[in-house]
Each structure stands twice: as C-alpha cells, then as structure tokens.
Amino acid sequence: MLSSILKSDGNISFTFYDRGELVKATRNFHKNNSIGEGAHGTVYKAILSGGDDTTPAATVAVKRCKQIDPSRTEEFVRELVILCRVNHPNIVRLVGCCLHFQAPMLVYEFVQNGTLDKLLHGWPKRRVVMLATRLRIAAETAEALAHLHSPPHTTLHGDVKPENILLDDGWVAKVSDFGCSTIDDNIQVVPKGTLAYLDPEFLQDFQLAAKTDVYSFGVVLMELLTRKKPRAKEQKNLAIMFQECMGNGTLVDLLDADIVKEGSSITMGVIHQASELASRCTAVPGKERPALGEVAEELRRLSDIMPEDSEALHALEGHGYISTAGETETTGFYGIGRAALSTELAR
Numbered sequence: 001m002l003s004s005i006l007k008s009d010g011n012i013s014f015t016f017y018d019r020g021e022l023v024k025a026t027r028n029f030h031k032n033n034s035i036g037e038g039a040h041g042t043v044y045k046a047i048l049s050g051g052d053d054t055t056p057a058a059t060v061a062v063k064r065c066k067q068i069d070p071s072r073t074e075e076f077v078r079e080l081v082i083l084c085r086v087n088h089p090n091i092v093r094l095v096g097c098c099l100h101f102q103a104p105m106l107v108y109e110f111v112q113n114g115t116l117d118k119l120l121h122g123w124p125k126r127r128v129v130m131l132a133t134r135l136r137i138a139a140e141t142a143e144a145l146a147h148l149h150s151p152p153h154t155t156l157h158g159d160v161k162p163e164n165i166l167l168d169d170g171w172v173a174k175v176s177d178f179g180c181s182t183i184d185d186n187i188q189v190v191p192k193g194t195l196a197y198l199d200p201e202f203l204q205d206f207q208l209a210a211k212t213d214v215y216s217f218g219v220v221l222m223e224l225l226t227r228k229k230p231r232a233k234e235q236k237n238l239a240i241m242f243q244e245c246m247g248n249g250t251l252v253d254l255l256d257a258d259i260v261k262e263g264s265s266i267t268m269g270v271i272h273q274a275s276e277l278a279s280r281c282t283a284v285p286g287k288e289r290p291a292l293g294e295v296a297e298e299l300r301r302l303s304d305i306m307p308e309d310s311e312a313l314h315a316l317e318g319h320g321y322i323s324t325a326g327e328t329e330t331t332g333f334y335g336i337g338r339a340a341l342s343t344e345l346a347r
C-alpha cells in the first residue's frame with residue numbers, strides 16, 4: 001500500500017531499506033550506536049555505505065519502533081505517508097523505512113547537536129545561551145509547527161516539548177517525533193502527549209486541535225525564557241506560575257538570569273514581548289490563542305531585533321562559554337536588566 005501511494009506521488013523521495021543494510025549500518029543495533037530511547041522505541045546512529053565508489057556514505061538515525069498491533073498497521077502506513085510528504089527545513093525528514101523486521105524501522109535524517117532539552121538543562125555542562133539564539137530556535141520551531149498545521153495535509157504534532165526539538169549544525173531547530181501526529185483538526189484521540197506540556201482543555205475533552213500544539217509551544221517558550229523545566233507533579237505548573245508572575249510584576253525573578261544579565265533596554269523590551277506572546281499561547285479558553293503562523297512571524301520579528309553573535313554560537317560548541325554562574329547570581333549588569341524589565345512590565 002505504501003509503495004503504491006508513493007509511486008503515485010512523484011514528489012516524494014522515500015527509500016525502502018533492506019534488512020541487511022540497516023543491520024550493517026547500525027552494527028547490528030549495537031548499544032554503542034544507540035543515541036536515544038523514548039516511549040515509542042530506540043534510536044540508533046547508522047552509517048549507510050554509499051554502495052559504490054561515487055556515492056558517499058550517509059549518516060542517518062534509525063528508530064526501532066516498539067512493535068505495533070497488527071490491527072494498527074494500516075493507520076501506521078497512512079501516518080508514514082503523511083510524514084514523508086512533510087518537507088520543511090525545520091522538520092526532521094523521514095527518508096525511508098524498513099518493514100522487514102518484526103517491528104517497523106523508520107529512517108530519519110541525522111541531527112547532530114542533541115535536543116533543546118539538553119541545551120537548556122544539560123548536566124554537568126551549563127551553557128550560556130544568548131537570548132538571540134533562544135528566540136531564533138523558538139521562531140524556527142513555530143515556523144515548523146505552522147507548516148505542519150497548514151493545508152493541504154494538516155498535521156498536528158501532539159507532543160511538542162524540548163526533547164522533541166532537535167538541534168542541527170549551527171543550532172538550527174528541527175522538530176521531530178510525530179509519535180502522536182494526527183491528520184486534520186478536531187480528532188478525538190487517546191492522550192499521548194507529555195503531561196507538563198499538555199493543554200488543560202485537551203485533558204478534559206481529548207480533542208486534539210491546532211490550539212493544543214499552540215499551548216505546548218507556549219510552555220516551551222516559557223522554558224526558553226526561564227530555563228525552568230515544567231514538572232507535572234509540581235502544584236503550580238510553569239504556565240500558571242509564569243502568568244501569575246506577569247500579573248504581579250515579579251516575572252523578572254522567574255526569568256533565566258543569563259538573559260536578564262544581557263541587560264540593555266532593547267533586550268528587556270524583547271523579553272517582555274516574547275513573554276506576552278508565551279502567555280497568549282497558553283491562554284484559556286484555547287480559542288483566544290494565536291495561530292502558530294502569527295506566533296512564528298512575531299518571533300522572527302523579535303529575533304531579527306536581536307542579531308545573533310557568531311562568537312557566542314561558536315562558544316556553544318566548545319568549552320569557552322560554559323557558565324559556572326548559579327541561577328540566582330546577581331551582578332551590577334543583572335541589576336540594570338531587572339530595572340529595565342520592571343519598567344517595561346509596568347507599561
């Protein structure tokens with residue numbers, strides 16, 4: 001079924017791999033090739049040999065999915081068709097699959113710099129990530145999601161979170177893991193997303209809709225600004241805490257000290273606008289949330305105000321920019337930032 005659909009759509013480039021090819025490329029799924037494990041399977045780094053002298057070897061990521069229920073095979077294939085049609089610079093590309101194992105194997109482009117979660121919360125290295133970089137990553141993520149939401153093949157992500165935002169060369173965002181993707185709006189589904197990022201309205205009616213992704217994206221934007229990981233078990237989730245702090249003028253205490261320390265009044269104005277946007281994305285009722293296309297445009301505008309410093313970007317790759325500063329460190333510069341943001345927030 002999959003191959004006949006793909007044949008009829010000449011625009012899709014998709015490869016069916018042999019079992020032997022993937023066994024060789026992953027060194028028989030060797031544990032040293034394993035690069036990540038999630039709820040839906042294990043991901044391996046794999047080197048596909050070119051086949052002849054003129055084709056170079058290619059690095060890909062192979063996801064060995066957990067076994068699927070045979071009654072879900074058709075649904076699974078339909079999802080594959082949607083995924084391989086998606087073509088956007090900020091979405092991890094599905095390049096092929098292999099159905100000759102007990103469980104399906106999905107082959108993706110390899111994204112080399114880990115996840116946004118690692119960048120923000122990686123341990124033991126705590127890296128300084130400039131506001132400009134955070135805004136650009138947020139803009140790219142929103143653009144990717146807006147693309148997914150757009151016709152003709154409207155797709156909902158369903159599990160937007162920093163673990164599913166991969167970072168490529170140059171720290172370019174690539175949205176991944178469409179484990180919960182569903183075609184078309186307003187489809188009733190079993191909840192599969194990650195609790196701390198889940199829209200409270202979805203938890204009541206289980207209707208997955210574009211606004212569900214907007215909410216999760218809003219929480220990710222809050223996480224980018226505060227560097228705080230939202231935890232489902234905490235009494236107050238990050239979205240509520242963030243909105244309360246915006247309301248009572250204490251947001252500056254919640255923000256990541258690293259971006260507040262950047263300090264100019266332009267920075268503070270941009271932080272203020274990005275915070276407003278994050279708050280709108282998590283509005284309840286959900287119909288008040290902006291569409292992701294609008295969010296992407298606004299974030300791109302903000303990220304253009306704050307040009308990225310190429311030295312800081314290089315430093316992210318090396319060791320020179322690792323901060324030893326604690327979350328609460330206060331400097332004179334930080335003091336300027338606090339004052340400027342308080343003025344902004346008072347407007």
Ligand SMILES: Nc1ncnc2c1ncn2[C@@H]1O[C@H](COP(=O)(O)OP(=O)(O)OP(=O)(O)O)[C@@H](O)[C@H]1O
Nearest residue numbers: 035036037038039040041043061108109110111177
């Ligand atoms: N294309 C890729 N390139 C590089 N690393 C990847 C790629 N895809 C996934 N990974 C790594 O593998 C990990 C697990 O992948 P993924 O999130 O897709 O699995 P999952 O089982 O669907 O997880 P989840 O529990 O989030 O649904 C990721 O966090 C990432 O570190």
